Amino acid sequence: MNHQKLxxxxxxxxxxxxxxxxxxxxxxxxxxxxxxxxxxxxxxxxISQDNLTPQQTVAVITAYAGNKYGNDxxxxxxxxxxxxLQVSLYRTNKYQLSDNGQGVAYNVTANGKDTGLVYTVxxxxxxxxxGAQSGQAKKLTTVSRAEMVQYLNQNGQGQLVNNLATGxxxxxxxxxSLTAPASRGAQTGKTSTSTGQYGNExxxxxxxxxxxxxxxxDNGEPGSVTFGAHxxxxxxxDNDGDQVTIYKQSPAFLQDENNATSQAIGRATKNWMxxxxxxxxxxxxxxxxxxxxxxxxxxxxxxxxxTINGQQVKVLVETGGADMHVTAVYYQSQSMAKQQAGTxxxxxxxx
Numbered sequence: 001m002n003h004q005k006l007x008x009x010x011x012x013x014x015x016x017x018x019x020x021x022x023x024x025x026x027x028x029x030x031x032x033x034x035x036x037x038x039x040x041x042x043x044x045x046x047i048s049q050d051n052l053t054p055q056q057t058v059a060v061i062t063a064y065a066g067n068k069y070g071n072d073x074x075x076x077x078x079x080x081x082x083x084x085l086q087v088s089l090y091r092t093n094k095y096q097l098s099d100n101g102q103g104v105a106y107n108v109t110a111n112g113k114d115t116g117l118v119y120t121v122x123x124x125x126x127x128x129x130x131g132a133q134s135g136q137a138k139k140l141t142t143v144s145r146a147e148m149v150q151y152l153n154q155n156g157q158g159q160l161v162n163n164l165a166t167g168x169x170x171x172x173x174x175x176x177s178l179t180a181p182a183s184r185g186a187q188t189g190k191t192s193t194s195t196g197q198y199g200n201e202x203x204x205x206x207x208x209x210x211x212x213x214x215x216x217x218d219n220g221e222p223g224s225v226t227f228g229a230h231x232x233x234x235x236x237x238d239n240d241g242d243q244v245t246i247y248k249q250s251p252a253f254l255q256d257e258n259n260a261t262s263q264a265i266g267r268a269t270k271n272w273m274x275x276x277x278x279x280x281x282x283x284x285x286x287x288x289x290x291x292x293x294x295x296x297x298x299x300x301x302x303x304x305x306x307t308i309n310g311q312q313v314k315v316l317v318e319t320g321g322a323d324m325h326v327t328a329v330y331y332q333s334q335s336m337a338k339q340q341a342g343t344x345x346x347x348x349x350x351x
Contacts, residue, residue, distance in 0.1 A: 039066050039077050040163075042156025049149040054205060054229060057145070058087040059164035061119055062108055063157050064148040065128050069140050072115040072130055077164065079110035084167035086110070089229075092120060095132045098139050107132070172203075172230070198265055198291070199253025203230035204246040204275035209303045210286060214316040214330030217341035225301070225316070225330060232273060232288060246275040246288065260292045280324055281349055283317070297322055306345050308336070317348060325351040 052060065062085060066077030076085075088107045092100040101120025108117045116133035119126050125144055129137040152161060206227050213226040216236075223236020226243070233243040254260050269291040276287050280300075289298035300319045305312050316330035326348050331337045344350055 037067075038155055038157065039063065039074060040081075040157055040160035043159040044156070045158030045162060046153050047149055047158045047161050049146045052145070052208065053165070054087075054170045055085075055168035056161065056165045057208075058085055058106070058108060058168055058170070059161045060145065060148050060152065061126060061128065062117075062164055063152055063160045064143070065117075065119075065140065067155065067157060068151070069128075069130070072117055073128075076108060076110045076115065076117055077160070080168075081160070081163045083111050084169065085164055086112075086169045086171060088171045088173050090173050095129075096136045097127075097129060097132065098137075099127045099142070101127060105132075170229075198269055199250035199259070200269075200272070201248040201250055204248055204286075206230060206232075206246065206275075206286065207284075207303075209314070210301060210316070212332070214332060215334045215337035216318075216328045216330045217337045218328040222334070222337070223328070225318070227301075244271050244273050246273050247291075248276075249274040249291065254292070254294060260294050262292075266292055285319075285324075297324075299327075300324055304348070306347075308340065319349070323349070325349055 047056070047060065059080075062073065062077050062080060065073035067074070086109050088109070090105045090107060092103055092105045095105055095118060097105065097118070097120060099120055099122060101122040105118050105120055107114065108119070109115070114133050116129070116131045116137065118129045118132040118137060120129075121127075125142050126148070127142045128140045130140060131138045152158060206229055210227045211229065213224055215222070215224045217223075221236060223234065226233045226235075228243070230247075231243050231245050259265060272291045273288050274291055274293075278285050278287060283302040283304055285300040285302045287298050287300050289296070297320060302317050302319075304315055304317050306315050307313070313336070314332065317326060318328045318330065319325055320327045326344075329340070329343070329345070329348070331340060
């Protein structure tokens with residue numbers, strides 16, 4: 001697949017994954033707890049499993065684990081209401097975990113003290129651990145977001161989730177980017193960055209529905225795109241690339257022509273892309289462009305639902321150009337991508 005028409009160049013970076021959960025439920029975690037054992041008084045506040053922010057996601061997981069399993073998770077949930085939660089992202093090789101998920105371990109603290117509370121994400125499921133700071137971590141459960149939300153709503157813990165989400169912080173310590181020490185970036189060969197440099201206004205939060213790997217066989221060649229919590233990677237054809245980080249860019253940055261042409265800035269920002277959101281054709285799109293890109297419209301991505309073999313299937317639509325014509329449709333499995341190669345859907349905007 002030739003992606004030069006998209007007006008972006010995919011270069012090195014490192015993917016972060018933060019959310020992604022499904023709708024499965026089991027009986028054990030939907031049973032009501034006694035009010036005396038709950039972490040917070042019951043309220044009528046309800047939370048939705050749809051479009052949770054990263055801060056809401058860690059709040060849901062902490063509230064659920066605290067209520068279900070007590071111990072350090074309960075203590076952290078209680079402290080988090082006063083001191084705020086922080087979730088730090090590490091590569092999973094930092095810990096001894098039974099399930100490495102998608103390669104990122106999320107360490108949850110409330111007062112700066114690491115008590116080994118970790119979770120991983122794998123597709124629709126979250127695996128929750130305790131005691132991960134010393135030796136083999138103890139696995140508590142694997143559970144979906146829908147199951148956690150249902151449990152919390154049934155037990156009136158929605159306000160607890162809201163309290164924990166307020167002021168919660170997400171810190172990337174995987175590759176020395178925004179908040180990790182510069183020395184860590186030097187060790188891994190990645191460029192250390194910070195908010196405020198070269199118009200960088202911080203990472204873009206990729207919607208959870210976009211996150212994961214999507215496959216296509218359109219245009220005669222197989223390919224895939226992978227979105228993390230703040231990252232993107234394209235694989236396929238002649239333009240295979242490494243993962244890059246998606247940031248917000250100051251509107252004033254490219255008003256200075258020197259910023260768009262500076263080779264020094266190009267080297268410093270080679271791992272960056274700029275991301276913006278917009279609505280068109282009834283969908284919410286994430287637009288990606290090169291950090292110094294001044295011409296072209298970049299690539300647009302949105303999740304859409306199509307009927308395939310009588311089933312409602314989520315697909316990832318990629319468009320380009322000023323008129324946002326479809327350039328490829330991606331699927332959540334390689335087999336479906338092969339099966340649907342070249343298929344055109346009536347409700348999409350083709351050339």
